[in-house]
Amino acid sequence: MIDFRIEPELQAKLDWMATFVREECEPMDLLFPGHGAPYDVANKESRAYMAPLQDQVKAQGLWGCHLDKELGGPGYGQLTLALMNEILGRSYWAPTVFGTAAPDTGNSEILAMFGTDAQKAKYLQPLMDGTIVSCFSMTEPQAGADPKEFTCRAWREGDEWVIEGEKWFSSNARFAAFLIVMVVTNPENSPHGQMSMLIVPTDTPGVEFVRHSQTMGDSKGADDGTHSYIRYNKVRVPLDAMLGGPGEGFKVAQARLGGGRVHHAMRTVGKCQRAIDMMLERAVSRRTQGKQLSEHQFVQGAIADSIIELEQFRLLVLKTAWIIDNEPHGAARTHIAMCKVQMAKVYHDIVQRAIQLHGSLGMTLELPLADMWMGLPAMALADGPTEVHKVQVAKAFLKNATPASGLFPSEHIPTRLAAIRARG
Numbered sequence: 262m263i264d265f266r267i268e269p270e271l272q273a274k275l276d277w278m279a280t281f282v283r284e285e286c287e288p289m290d291l292l293f294p295g296h297g298a299p300y301d302v303a304n305k306e307s308r309a310y311m312a313p314l315q316d317q318v319k320a321q322g323l324w325g326c327h328l329d330k331e332l333g334g335p336g337y338g339q340l341t342l343a344l345m346n347e348i349l350g351r352s353y354w355a356p357t358v359f360g361t362a363a364p365d366t367g368n369s370e371i372l373a374m375f376g377t378d379a380q381k382a383k384y385l386q387p388l389m390d391g392t393i394v395s396c397f398s399m400t401e402p403q404a405g406a407d408p409k410e411f412t413c414r415a416w417r418e419g420d421e422w423v424i425e426g427e428k429w430f431s432s433n434a435r436f437a438a439f440l441i442v443m444v445v446t447n448p449e450n451s452p453h454g455q456m457s458m459l460i461v462p463t464d465t466p467g468v469e470f471v472r473h474s475q476t477m478g479d480s481k482g483a484d485d486g487t488h489s490y491i492r493y494n495k496v497r498v499p500l501d502a503m504l505g506g507p508g509e510g511f512k513v514a515q516a517r518l519g520g521g522r523v524h525h526a527m528r529t530v531g532k533c534q535r536a537i538d539m540m541l542e543r544a545v546s547r548r549t550q551g552k553q554l555s556e557h558q559f560v561q562g563a564i565a566d567s568i569i570e571l572e573q574f575r576l577l578v579l580k581t582a583w584i585i586d587n588e589p590h591g592a593a594r595t596h597i598a599m600c601k602v603q604m605a606k607v608y609h610d611i612v613q614r615a616i617q618l619h620g621s622l623g624m625t626l627e628l629p630l631a632d633m634w635m636g637l638p639a640m641a642l643a644d645g646p647t648e649v650h651k652v653q654v655a656k657a658f659l660k661n662a663t664p665a666s667g668l669f670p671s672e673h674i675p676t677r678l679a680a681i682r683a684r685g
């Protein structure tokens with residue numbers, strides 16, 4: 262039975278969140294701008310401003326809402342989380358205020374799933390409390406989309422792992438208390454069994470920041486971005502720094518990236534809705550050729566296309582969340598890939614139309630639209646490029662496709678008619 266209604270109790274929570282995000286989190290975007298700002302735990306001013314807001318979120322039982330009960334969270338499940346993340350997606354501070362910001366969400370999930378009791382006490386608890394932030398250090402300068410090309414390695418020396426190599430685009434590493442680093446430990450194994458995850462405190466000797474790359478939209482100096490290029494110079498960590506077993510790096514990464522991708526998609530629904538809200542307001546606020554923008558059919562078309570595309574995308578995200586909640590682990594893989602592909606496209610098309618409708622103002626830094634536009638390429642790259650996910654979707658369906666039994670396709674009308682008539 263498909264039922265699109267939302268329970269009144271949940272709706273009340275969502276309503277509270279929507280008001281709170283608009284009135285309390287969106288102001289933080291303006292007061293403390295910059296995509297790295299929510300991760301800068303050393304900024305006393307922003308942390309002091311945020312602390313009472315986080316207390317309100319906790320009092321509502323909405324803190325860390327991505328984690329299941331057995332992992333120490335409230336256990337709302339992915340479908341409810343999808344509705345919540347839609348609201349949080351409107352503000353880039355909101356996920357931090359609600360204790361559910363990436364990459365800490367994914368990192369806390371793998372710590373909860375694969376961590377030892379000691380690792381959980383040391384890293385997971387402060388992460389869930391929001392007192393520290395973390396980094397996932399996987400991509401390398403020479404290879405990203407295909408982890409089989411990674412070369413950063415670690416080997417055992419006595420009771421330590423020694424890490425040597427480079428990592429690239431390790432987001433928020435400069436603010437992070439620890440890095441989860443994917444390293445080659447078992448080159449003798451088959452490609453998917455060669456890597457492991459090591460937890461490295463960021464202040465470990467040998468962790469060298471080559472630079473902090475900026476992305477478009479960052480406005481400060483050349484080395485003031487949030488995506489770190491890191492060199493691991495024979496970094497030593499104890500044997501018990503491994504997360505999961507030797508050779509289980511791929512397994513751990515998969516467990517993390519699936520959730521991360523669908524959470525991004527959920528938040529993107531909220532970002533698209535915000536752009537549509539802006540289009541609607543603009544359409545009824547501005548006049549041209551003697552009538553409101555909203556009375557021009559091109560404008561109506563842009564609005565209708567945006568609403569329809571978002572509704573389709575939203576249903577895909579909700580169905581994906583439902584599969585995660587209700588089907589065996591891994592069953593949503595193809596749907597997560599679909600969400601990943603579609604989120605970049607829908608976001609691009611809607612933000613482009615919203616900018617167009619705002620004319621010159623849409624291009625300025627005086628509206629959130631320019632910031633959204635500069636975030637577009639990241640949607641199609643972070644957590645794997647669109648192409649890789651398209652290939653995954655196609656292969657999932659192609660593996661069950663069967664070749665036509667004869668010269669013509671099975672839908673060939675003359676052939677089918679001949680077969681039907683032959684039945685007599």
Ligand SMILES: Cc1cc2nc3c(=O)[nH]c(=O)nc-3n(C[C@H](O)[C@H](O)[C@H](O)COP(=O)(O)OP(=O)(O)OC[C@H]3O[C@@H](n4cnc5c(N)ncnc54)[C@H](O)[C@@H]3O)c2cc1C
Pocket residue numbers: 364396397398399400403404405406407429430431432433476488638639642643644645646647648649652
């Ligand atoms: C904003 C942002 C944040 C990020 N944060 C992190 C992070 O915290 N930690 C981390 O480890 N990484 C992070 N990344 C890195 C991200 O995971 C990689 O950018 C991504 O996996 C692609 O790798 P690459 O950049 O090396 O591109 P490449 O692997 O060089 O790919 C470049 C292009 O080649 C094409 N291509 C690649 N593979 C295929 C294929 N199989 N078929 C067809 N075409 C293909 C695509 O057009 C692709 O965009 C982040 C990236 C961004 C943009």
